[in-house]
Amino acid sequence: MDYNYVGKGIPRIDGVEKVTGEAQYVQDISFKGMLYAKIKTSPYAHALIKSINTSKAKELPGVKAVLTGHEAYQKLGIYIVDKPILAVDKVRYFGEAVAAVAAVNIDIAERAIDLIEVEYEPLPVLLDVEEAVKPNAILIHPDLGNYKTIPGVFFPEANTNVSNHFKLKKGDIKKGFEESDLIIENKFYVPQILHVPMETHSVIAKWGTGDKIKIWSSAQSPFTLRNLFSIALNIPMENIEVIVPYIGGGFGGKAGIHLEPLIALLSKASNGKTVKFVATREEEISTLPxxxxxxxxxxxxxxxxxxxxxxxxxxxxxxxxxxxxxxxxxxxxxxxxxxxxxxxxxxxxxxxxxxxxxxxxxxxxxxxxxxxxxxxxxxxxxxxxxxxxxxxxxxxxxxxxxxxxxxxxxxxxxxxxxxxxxxxxxxxxxxxxxxxxxxxxxxxxxxxxxxxxxxxxxxxxxxPSNAATSAIVQMNEDGSLRFNVAGIDMGQGSYTAMAQIIAERLHLPIEKVHVVFETDTDEAPYDWQTVASRMTILAGNAVIEACNDLKEQIFDVAAIVLRAAKHDLALGDECVYVKQFPEEKVYYSEIAVGYTYPNGNGIGGPLIGRGNSIAQGLxxxxxxxxxxxxxxxxxxxxxxxxxxxxxxxxxxxxxxxxxxxxxxxxxxxxxxxxxxxxxxxxxxxxxxxxxxxxxxxxxxxxxxxxxxxxxxxxxxxxxxxxxxxxxxxxxxxxxxxxxxxxxxxxxxxxxxxxxxxxxxxxxxxxxxxxxxxxxxxxxxxx
Incomplete structure (x- = not known):
């Protein structure tokens, strides 16, 4: 059989589930007694929050929790910690969330949001980026100099609107222009645009006893989400479980951390009830990045x-x-x-x-x-x-x-x-x-x-140089294989590419290579983030290493069963054979979870390959x-x-x-x-x-x-x-x-x-x- 899969146009292994509607997304998940969350957003781009009156919302039957920025006071940030979970004291953009509710159904949650009364004092608005860098510009973040960041990598400038200034110099720019025959200068403009994923941001969270938190999210990077959540809410990482099922597109907009802490805090305020939030398209456009x-x-x-x-x-x-x-x-x-x-x-x-x-x-x-x-x-x-x-x-x-x-x-x-x-x-x-x-x-x-x-x-x-990934490949009892990488396939087809690599390296029909689509940080191998077009090169290398690890284990067991040196063995059609005597072979299904001799003696054990990869030399x-x-x-x-x-x-x-x-x-x-x-x-x-x-x-x-x-x-x-x-x-x-x-x-x-x-x-x-x-x-x- 031909096992040359790499380079061929293999149909997506998740294609059937997606076109038939069998693939399950966060929006499809529900639990008994689950609550539904809604957010109240600012009608101003820049304003002081003078007061928030939530009493009417709290009195509405069916409302189980109401939060404002003073209850959800923690700040978020993947590189600079500058964003409150809910706006505190002032809002900085039109659509910023200022309050949130959890109720027994969406209709009640929406009514509760309407009952929350917010008094604002409008502030001057800064919309022009060229004006924002001028010395006399109003400050969007007066406390920028006190924000936590990654020193030596990002360089915020205190008392300005510049949250990072990257500088690069090569050669002698003054001399270069002096030696030029012609100098041309132009200015170019690009507006903000939207990600427009088919699936909007969706989160389900449950704050359990002992501060055990479980999150289902349409997130691109579950391990980074877990890490940032742990830092923001000061919860031990081992208490946080992030589950990512199928994702309906991300394009970068679902990287990092967004609504997950807010929904978890609503769950905590609801005495541990499970809370679900699905962004409307307008919320996706106006509130999310x-x-x-x-x-x-x-x-x-x-x-x-x-x-x-x-x-x-x-x-x-x-x-x-x-x-x-x-x-x-x-x-x-x-x-x-x-x-x-x-x-x-x-x-x-x-x-x-x-x-x-x-x-x-x-x-x-x-x-x-x-x-x-x-x-x-x-x-x-x-x-x-x-x-x-x-x-x-x-x-x-x-x-x-x-x-x-x-x-x-x-x-x-x-x-x-x-x-x-x-x-x-x-x-x-x-x-x-x-x-x-x-x-x-x-x-x-x-x-x-x-x-x-x-x-x-x-x-x-x-x-960064520690942007590592890992992979696990494991034989099933019948000789088929399942693999798990925590980098998310949100439509780019990377899991299919990984399956092709595995099938080719281990001589398996690709139909017998199965991927674990749902990623659970309690079960999946570690991956930094699904960003930067890194899945093919890093996850691909991790999968190859995992296959090599599994192959060595296969040969270890087969060498004993076939009474041959490992260097005399080769992989065949779902089997291992002796090169000089091809008829001497053992099938994967015979050794996948351990080989049993006719007299009942057993050797080996479950075949599980492990691989990892990291960016070298950065x-x-x-x-x-x-x-x-x-x-x-x-x-x-x-x-x-x-x-x-x-x-x-x-x-x-x-x-x-x-x-x-x-x-x-x-x-x-x-x-x-x-x-x-x-x-x-x-x-x-x-x-x-x-x-x-x-x-x-x-x-x-x-x-x-x-x-x-x-x-x-x-x-x-x-x-x-x-x-x-x-x-x-x-x-x-x-x-x-x-x-x-x-x-x-x-x-x-x-x-x-x-x-x-x-x-x-x-x-x-x-x-x-x-x-x-x-x-x-x-x-x-x-």
């Missing part, structure tokens, strides 16, 4: 030959009211903030800035989709100033073996090939092919002009220069896009997108191409329509899908073409590296470049709505 906004300023110095000599960059991140993952996004985009370019002199400042917007968190791409909008538009504009083809310009400057990154890391042959990626997409889009006279005439007649754009991308996992970066080794591996890629712009209306139609990602090695062809297409489509949404909007008082205006537009079928490109480049990663499983986040990076850049190619209009802000493009066209004409 979004993707940060960005203002990016890039100044580039080049030689007439096209070589980049110097680059000075400032990233101002609109973190909103609380830091959450924002400070680490600032760091991660700082050390990769010049893109995959070989630049001798770089000065970069990346700052996380508080405003009175909805707070930001991790989002697919971890800030890279935002910075690459600026980076790749800047590259296009610089090439135009030089009068040079933008593909040629990029090829002169891209990283290649022998190059040094802006943090001082050397690029090797196995580091990935961004040049091959961009050449692939450029060739497939027909880059440089001139339009025929007939095509030009048709464009002029209809007012619909076509253009092409290209953009590159890169990203490395943003994680270092803390220098506080002033950003130099060090922050990256486990770099994944490179590129997009090319052809669009058609209707100059009569400003509507932009995407004709074709070509994407090439250097994945190192394809583990599951079907899954990786699905990931890439999904990421491209998500990127299209950020390019054409997605944007959180506020009024001047900071009230969120886009509170539903009526106002917040996500792509529909009619918005999708006419064609999406995917190419997987394979430059094997030395330390990756079978040479693979992560690619889950990368496909949505630089989609906005490629589209902006294509619109400029079609019309001559240069855009500096996303999204490219018809109104925005039409206005720019009119300004361009005049």
């Amino acid at each position: 979004c993707r940060q906004g960005l203002v990016a300023t890039i100044k580039t110095g080049v030689k007439k030959s096209g070589k980049i000599i110097a680059e000075e960059i400032e990233y101002l991140w609109d973190a909103g009211a609380y830091a959450d993952y924002g400070v680490n996004i600032t760091r991660a985009t700082g050390y990769s903030g010049a893109g995959p370019y070989d630049i001798e002199n770089v000065k970069l400042d990346s700052e996380t800035v508080y405003t009175n917007h909805l707070f930001g968190t991790a989002y697919r791409g971890f800030g890279h989709a935002e910075i690459f909008w600026a980076i790749e538009r800047q590259m296009e504009l610089v090439a135009k100033k030089l009068g040079m083809d933008s593909l040629e310009f990029r090829l002169k400057n891209l990283l290649r073996p022998g190059s040094i990154t802006i943090t001082g890391e050397p690029i090797h042959e196995q580091s990935g090939n961004v040049i091959k990626c961009i050449k692939t997409v450029a060739d497939r889009i027909g880059w440089g092919k001139p339009k025929s006279e007939e095509e030009k005439a048709l464009e002029k007649k209809t007012g619909k002009y076509r253009g092409k754009g290209i953009a590159v991308l890169h990203k490395a996992p943003a994680m 270092t803390i970066l220098d506080q002033e220069t950003g130099q060090g080794r922050p990256a486990l591996d770099w994944t490179f890629g590129a997009h090319a896009m052809e669009v058609e712009v209707d100059t009569n209306t400003g509507d932009t139609k995407i004709i074709k997108i070509v994407t090439a990602i250097d994945v190192g090695k394809v583990i599951n062809e079907m899954a990786v191409k699905g990931q890439i297409v999904g990421g491209v489509v998500q990127g299209v949404g950020t390019a054409i329509s997605e944007e959180l909007k506020y009024n001047k008082e900071g009230k969120l205006l886009t509170k539903s899908f009526v106002d917040y537009k996500i792509p529909t079928m009619q918005d999708l490109p006419g064609s999406i073409e995917v190419h997987c480049i394979e430059t094997p990663q030395l330390d990756g499983p079978y040479g693979a590296r992560g690619c889950a986040e990368h496909p949505m990076i630089s989609i906005t850049s490629a589209m902006g470049n294509a619109i400029a190619d079609a019309t001559g209009v240069e855009l500096f802000e996303t999204p490219f709505t018809a109104e925005k493009v039409y206005k720019a066209l009119n300004e361009y004409k005049h």
Whole structure:
């Protein structure tokens, strides 16, 4: 039988359960006597809480608990502890939770929320990130200097709105600009956007006797949730059990910790009753985190030959009211903030800035989709100033073996090939092919002009050196196998990839490899977090090590049974055999839980393999220069896009997108191409329509899908073409590296470049709505 599963397009092992509705999510779970929670949120973006009267809510029959910030006083924070469980004394964004209730049903809970009376005193609102960094700006967090953080990694600036300032210096920036023949500076803008998972945030919690707490959550990172919960509520970690069933999407929005402590405290206040909270779509949009906004300023110095000599960059991140993952996004985009370019002199400042917007968190791409909008538009504009083809310009400057990154890391042959990626997409889009006279005439007649754009991308996992993972593989009595990794498969297909690796290494039909989908911190092996596109490389390596461990145990038992040396044994079809005498074999089912001789003697025992993996070689970066080794591996890629712009209306139609990602090695062809297409489509949404909007008082205006537009079928490109480049990663499983986040990076850049190619209009802000493009066209004409 052929056991070469790696590289093949195996259907998702969770597919049937999901399409039939058998898969159980937190929203599907209920318990006898369970209570239901609702939250009351602020109608102000910035205000003092003068008083909260909960007496009417407490008197309502069916209400079992009411909490305000003074009862739920603890603060949360994965990197900076700055967010109260419920607002205390003041609110910092529209939609912030100020009170919560638990009642016997949803209707009573909602009525109780309406009965809670809150008196506010509005404060000045700070919505502009550039205003927020000025010396005289109002302070969103006057106590920032006293907040707990990770010293030496994050650098909050007391008495400012900057919760982290990442600095990077390479070479001599002053000398670099002095030697430049041309200097180009531009500013770019990216708004906040939403994660839009199909499943909203959902939590069930029970605070049991002896402070034993059980939590069911739609969380991406159960062990991190347990750790942060323990710290926030000062509960021993061994008292906390986190269970994560199936998840309906996360995209970073379900990493870290959010509503779990609040629901647990409601359970405690209800004398240990189980309490459930499922966010409505409006709560998901208004109260739970979004993707940060960005203002990016890039100044580039080049030689007439096209070589980049110097680059000075400032990233101002609109973190909103609380830091959450924002400070680490600032760091991660700082050390990769010049893109995959070989630049001798770089000065970069990346700052996380508080405003009175909805707070930001991790989002697919971890800030890279935002910075690459600026980076790749800047590259296009610089090439135009030089009068040079933008593909040629990029090829002169891209990283290649022998190059040094802006943090001082050397690029090797196995580091990935961004040049091959961009050449692939450029060739497939027909880059440089001139339009025929007939095509030009048709464009002029209809007012619909076509253009092409290209953009590159890169990203490395943003994680500390202790970002470890582990895996367990265990034989069942019949010789089948079950495996458990605590990294969460929320739709990316990683469990299927793990199953393929196991089936190939242990010579099992993949149908006989079963995954434990529900992750329970009391039972599952440890995993740091399911973020940073790290599952394939780290969990993959852990699974391989677990298979190797199991294989050694199989050989130990089989060597005794078959009376052969271990080096004379090999794996066959669900069996172990002697190489010289293949007919001498023992099946897995005979030794899975111990082998029994004809006389009744037993040897061996249950076969359980254990493996682990950790990020190797990462270092803390220098506080002033950003130099060090922050990256486990770099994944490179590129997009090319052809669009058609209707100059009569400003509507932009995407004709074709070509994407090439250097994945190192394809583990599951079907899954990786699905990931890439999904990421491209998500990127299209950020390019054409997605944007959180506020009024001047900071009230969120886009509170539903009526106002917040996500792509529909009619918005999708006419064609999406995917190419997987394979430059094997030395330390990756079978040479693979992560690619889950990368496909949505630089989609906005490629589209902006294509619109400029079609019309001559240069855009500096996303999204490219018809109104925005039409206005720019009119300004361009005049």
